[in-house]
Amino acid sequence: MTAPRAPRPTVVLVYQRTSLRWVFDSALRAGIDLVLVPRPDESVAPDRLPPAVVDVLPLDVEGDPVKALAILRERYGSTPFDGITTLYDPAVPFVADVAEALGLPGLGSADARAVQDKRLMRQRLAEAGLNVPGFVVLDDQGVWDGDSGLTFPVVVKPANGFSSLGVTKADSAEQLGAVIEEVRQVCRTKLGRATGLIVEEYLDGPELAVESLAHRGEVTVLSIGYKGEPTGPYFEEGVYRAPAPLPPDVQDAVVREVVAAHSALGVTDGPAHTELRLRGGARPYLLELGARVGGSGVSHYIAEHVTGADLAGDALRIAAGLAPTSVTDSLTRSGSGSPTRLARATGAAANYIVPCGGSGRITTIHGLDELADDPRVDHVVQMLHPGDVVRPYPDFTGYPAFILSHHGSTEDAEEFHRSLESLIRIDYAPTGAAQ
Ligand code: ADP
Numbered sequence: 001m002t003a004p005r006a007p008r009p010t011v012v013l014v015y016q017r018t019s020l021r022w023v024f025d026s027a028l029r030a031g032i033d034l035v036l037v038p039r040p041d042e043s044v045a046p047d048r049l050p051p052a053v054v055d056v057l058p059l060d061v062e063g064d065p066v067k068a069l070a071i072l073r074e075r076y077g078s079t080p081f082d083g084i085t086t087l088y089d090p091a092v093p094f095v096a097d098v099a100e101a102l103g104l105p106g107l108g109s110a111d112a113r114a115v116q117d118k119r120l121m122r123q124r125l126a127e128a129g130l131n132v133p134g135f136v137v138l139d140d141q142g143v144w145d146g147d148s149g150l151t152f153p154v155v156v157k158p159a160n161g162f163s164s165l166g167v168t169k170a171d172s173a174e175q176l177g178a179v180i181e182e183v184r185q186v187c188r189t190k191l192g193r194a195t196g197l198i199v200e201e202y203l204d205g206p207e208l209a210v211e212s213l214a215h216r217g218e219v220t221v222l223s224i225g226y227k228g229e230p231t232g233p234y235f236e237e238g239v240y241r242a243p244a245p246l247p248p249d250v251q252d253a254v255v256r257e258v259v260a261a262h263s264a265l266g267v268t269d270g271p272a273h274t275e276l277r278l279r280g281g282a283r284p285y286l287l288e289l290g291a292r293v294g295g296s297g298v299s300h301y302i303a304e305h306v307t308g309a310d311l312a313g314d315a316l317r318i319a320a321g322l323a324p325t326s327v328t329d330s331l332t333r334s335g336s337g338s339p340t341r342l343a344r345a346t347g348a349a350a351n352y353i354v355p356c357g358g359s360g361r362i363t364t365i366h367g368l369d370e371l372a373d374d375p376r377v378d379h380v381v382q383m384l385h386p387g388d389v390v391r392p393y394p395d396f397t398g399y400p401a402f403i404l405s406h407h408g409s410t411e412d413a414e415e416f417h418r419s420l421e422s423l424i425r426i427d428y429a430p431t432g433a434a435q
Pocket of ligand 1: 201
């Protein structure tokens with residue numbers, strides 16, 4: 001008689017897009033079964049489930065979180081699962097609430113809110129003595145009194161925004177009132193509600209993205225990548241190339257700042273995607289730390305190709321209460337317990353976010369087909385298609401496509417991105433014109 005097979009650890013994965021399929025491949029490799037809560041705008045056919053998915057559980061997490069929690073509680077009672085997680089930033093607090101309610105591993109509700117609300121985040125970072133620009137907070141009705149004491153230019157952003165939604169630069173005190181009104185308007189139309197705002201001093205310098213994984217309070221920085229040097233007034237994302245070529249002392253300063261931010265924000269277990277700017281080209285200032293694998297899974301791709309780590313797989317293992325198996329001491333140049341654990345880079349990886357480059361109804365997207373046979377390109381994730389309507393900034397519609405590629409060096413990645421700038425082009429017809 002054969003012994004019954006031990007159940008595999010099971011994690012509820014909230015709002016993961018199935019088009020970023022490598023996240024599901026990672027789950028399979030990590031030995032995790034997934035219960036997928038699909039994105040409301042995505043249907044998942046029961047006979048064509050992504051790898052590792054054993055069940056699909058539709059929930060309206062954003063529209064009715066109370067009911068969604070009740071359904072998960074009921075399911076946990078009848079068919080227990082080991083953890084719950086998400087790569088979708090707005091769902092991070094919900095996931096933390098569920099984990100806390102069911103006694104599963106997770107961030108804790110208070111810490112999840114502190115990483116999501118930019119006002120709380122800035123306060124916690126400032127209290128911990130980290131580099132923070134001057135800032136003031138406004139509640140959802142807050143009236144601007146005209147004198148902030150801030151140095152211009154400043155950036156106005158929704159307290160709970162994501163994907164750069166509404167983030168807008170104001171160059172002078174005279175502009176600020178109008179910019180605040182514009183950001184409030186974007187919040188009302190895109191988030192469907194009024195929200196508090198933060199106004200903070202503009203940080204110049206190159207922008208960096210850092211991928212990391214924490215386990216029991218020990219943070220391993222997997223990669224530090226270059227995100228361009230956006231100057232606003234709106235901050236559409238563009239390129240991501242890792243590893244960023246940085247002098248060793250700047251690299252160490254970035255690692256120290258990111259590790260300190262984990263502890264200031266209470267992120268002791270799980271992945272994080274941190275964005276910073278290097279003021280004066282040298283001094284790291286945190287823009288935000290998201291307690292999740294970034295970019296719906298793009299961060300996993302980058303970390304994997306730069307270091308060999310399985311970030312998504314280990315993030316799922318930590319969500320299930322297990323130890324990571326790929327992000328271990330063998331990846332880093334300093335051993336366990338070191339304050340600056342940075343993984344060795346063994347390759348380079350990049351993400352090119354195709355810019356909208358206009359607005360109207362998309363008629364043709366040129367250049368994507370040519371990339372199918374390029375050996376450097378691993379994934380073309382297309383989000384917008386002919387027929388879709390792109391509204392002009394700041395009314396952000398979404399990104400047309402991601403092009404994920406691996407290279408021998410960051411310089412090669414840069415050259416590849418230059419070639420994409422001339423290869424890829426989107427044609428538009430005025431809105432309302434026939435398709
Ligand atoms: P979101 O969570 O909506 O992405 P962020 O705070 O990350 O909001 O801001 C989005 C982008 O706006 C950043 O990646 C950066 O390019 C720019 N940005 C935000 N705050 C500042 C700032 N204080 N100084 C300079 N650029 C900023």
